[in-house]
Amino acid sequence: MKKQWISPSTITGDAATGARYLRRPHINEYFWREVEKGNHILFVAPRRVGKTSIMQDLAENPPSGYSCIYQNIEGVKTRNEFYKRLFELILQCTEKSKTEKTIDLIGRWVRKYSIEEITKSGVKLKSKDVDYEKELRDMIPELVNTDRHTVIFLDEFAEVINKLKKQGQAEDAIDILHTLRELRSDAAFRKFTLVFAGSVGLQFVIKSIDRPKLINDLHPVETGALTANEAAQLVNQLKAIATIQFLEEMIAYLQNKVNHLLPYYIQLMIEETDLVARDLDNANIDKGMIDEAFARVLRKNKNFEDWLTRLKDYQPNHFPFINEILIRCAHNNKITVQEIYNIAIDERYKRRDDYMDFTDELMNDGYIIEEQKHVYRFISPFLQEFWLRKYPIQND
Ligand SMILES: Nc1ncnc2c1ncn2[C@@H]1O[C@H](COP(=O)(O)OP(=O)(O)OP(=O)(O)O)[C@@H](O)[C@H]1O
Ligand SMILES: [Mg+2]
Numbered sequence: 001m002k003k004q005w006i007s008p009s010t011i012t013g014d015a016a017t018g019a020r021y022l023r024r025p026h027i028n029e030y031f032w033r034e035v036e037k038g039n040h041i042l043f044v045a046p047r048r049v050g051k052t053s054i055m056q057d058l059a060e061n062p063p064s065g066y067s068c069i070y071q072n073i074e075g076v077k078t079r080n081e082f083y084k085r086l087f088e089l090i091l092q093c094t095e096k097s098k099t100e101k102t103i104d105l106i107g108r109w110v111r112k113y114s115i116e117e118i119t120k121s122g123v124k125l126k127s128k129d130v131d132y133e134k135e136l137r138d139m140i141p142e143l144v145n146t147d148r149h150t151v152i153f154l155d156e157f158a159e160v161i162n163k164l165k166k167q168g169q170a171e172d173a174i175d176i177l178h179t180l181r182e183l184r185s186d187a188a189f190r191k192f193t194l195v196f197a198g199s200v201g202l203q204f205v206i207k208s209i210d211r212p213k214l215i216n217d218l219h220p221v222e223t224g225a226l227t228a229n230e231a232a233q234l235v236n237q238l239k240a241i242a243t244i245q246f247l248e249e250m251i252a253y254l255q256n257k258v259n260h261l262l263p264y265y266i267q268l269m270i271e272e273t274d275l276v277a278r279d280l281d282n283a284n285i286d287k288g289m290i291d292e293a294f295a296r297v298l299r300k301n302k303n304f305e306d307w308l309t310r311l312k313d314y315q316p317n318h319f320p321f322i323n324e325i326l327i328r329c330a331h332n333n334k335i336t337v338q339e340i341y342n343i344a345i346d347e348r349y350k351r352r353d354d355y356m357d358f359t360d361e362l363m364n365d366g367y368i369i370e371e372q373k374h375v376y377r378f379i380s381p382f383l384q385e386f387w388l389r390k391y392p393i394q395n396d
Contacts, residue, residue, distance in 0.1 A: 007274050008242040010267045012303075015052040022226070022234040022263060023057060031221055032063055035151065035193050039219035040184050043197035046366020046379075047307060048264045049223055051197045055153045058195075067102075067148045069093035074156035079172035082160060083132035083179075088123040089152050090139060090192075091115070101146040109139065133179060141188035151193045158198025162205045162314050170209050177206070177214035184217060204361050205314065226261040228252075234263055238270050243283045250285050257294050260380040268297045268382075297382065304386035307367065321349045322358055324395065329368060329378060330387035331394045337374035 009020055016022075034041060043051045052072070059070035069089050076082045091109060094102050095118045109115060113135070114126035143150050164173040183189050196202060196218065206215050226234060235251050246254070254273070258265045272293035273285055280289070297303065312319050324343050329335040337359070344355035351358070359376070362368045367383065368376045378384035 003243070005278055006241060006243045007278075008239045008244065008270050010238055010271045012264065012267045012271060015056055016050070016263065016267075017053070017056060019237065019240070021053055021057060022230060022237055024054075024223075024226075024230060027054060027221070027223055028058060028061070031058055034219050034221065035066075035149075038190060040193055040217070041195040042202060042215065042218035042220050043195070043223065044201070044203070044220045044364070045197075045223040046364065047310065048262060049225070049366065050263050051223065052155055053263075054223060055155055055195065055197060059151070059153050062151065065147070065149055066151055067093050067097040068151040068153065069096075070153040070155065072155040074159050076160045077163065077167075079164070079169070079176055080132060082176055083136055084130075086152065086154075087130075087132045087136055087139070090136070090143075090150065091118050091123050092120070093150050093152065094143070094146070094148070097146070097148050099147055102148055105142060105146055108142075136179075137183070140183060140192050141186075143191040144188065146191070149191050149193065151195060153195045153197075155197050157196040158202040158205050161202070161209075165205070165209055173209055174211055174214070177211060181214050181217065201361065201364050203364070207357075226263060226266070228255060228261070231255050231258075231261040231266055234266055235270060238267065242274065244274050244277050244285055245283050246285050250287070250290065253287055254290050257290060258380070258382075262380070265380060265382060268303060269293055272296050298385045298389075301386060301389065304383060307383060307386070308390065311365075311367075318358065321351060322362065323391075324349075325358070325362065326367060326378075326387055327391045327394060329376060330384050330391070333384075334371065334375055334377045335368075336376075340376075 011020065031041065043055065045051050056070050059068040062068050069092055071085070071089055073082070073085055076085055091106070094109075095106050106118070110118075113130065115123060116126055117124040161173045161177070164170065164176075180194065183192075184194065198205075202215060203212070206212055232248075232251050232255070235246060235254065239246065254266075254269055255261060258269055269290070273289055276289045276292045276296070277283055277285060282289075311322060315322055321343065325335060325340055328339060328343070337356075340355055340359055343349065344351040359368075363370065363376070366379055369379045371377045378387070
């Protein structure tokens, strides 16, 4: 009887957990050191690098004495809703600690706010008109009396700020940033840490509402691509129980193709290599199979569409300019700062003053890298090919 074919443990798209997740201990250690020092954290990493996966892992595996809660707050649409969400998260996080002191504190809060229920999915209050912003200022200092340090992970925070700005509520966005900044700088709030991330660069959203100072106290934690060793470890981890077999040199060959070693790209390649091998009914991966998998991944636009939509979404006014840089870069395998300048001064854009801001943004957001001084190329062959397929004609 033919042996059953077992596919590798990959689910591309969602944040990775459990056996699908490769922990980089140095990131976790660095993160907790900074929290210990009293810093509030901003995850700065380009799209799809693994911010959500890392935040979830950190929130689930804190050192002793910490209580953490993670939430994707993308759905928040108004200022009040934001404060409400934060208020609820603090309640939920404190509730789950179950130490003597947190049980006391929760008891007090339940009476004070007439709370009917605190569960994993939310909080029910009797009273409907709560001034959440005010209550937050009252409740957070009370955490000092517990034996826990509360850490709230707010994923997609940048999107919320960006959305408010786009809906003409920039003042509300600024108000939120002000309040959070105030909370962070007050000594009474020392048992409380906020951790922010987003799939659009928070710095650039903040710059667009002209308030860079409101986040410059946040401590950046950078998470880049995997090293070759980490990438090999991830390949081995993903295929551990699978039928396909990789010799070491094939892992090196796969890495070389992917070039920029994001876990996401590796997942895509492993998944596709498995399909190719399965079609051929041959579990021993060779170069030809990897080449074929690479070509197939490239053909699947849906994997990369997100990079384009998000760029359009949060840079609607500047998209044509930014996109022209990317199209040129895709067609010529590189773009020089002189070429970027030439596009910038064109009648259509007139961006003589700030074209480097956009170039930096493309680098920070994980589209291009500076290969040598003032020469840029796509960070990943996958993205470059996607741009070529989307824009086969170069505008001269
Ligand atoms: N450490 C890791 N180990 C294994 N897979 C990972 C790891 N980090 C990320 N991935 C995979 O990469 C993809 C992106 O991960 P994740 O959603 O965490 O990134 P992100 O930076 O939050 O993305 P976005 O910018 O879209 O919010 C997912 O498919 C996830 O499974
Ligand atoms: Mg994410």
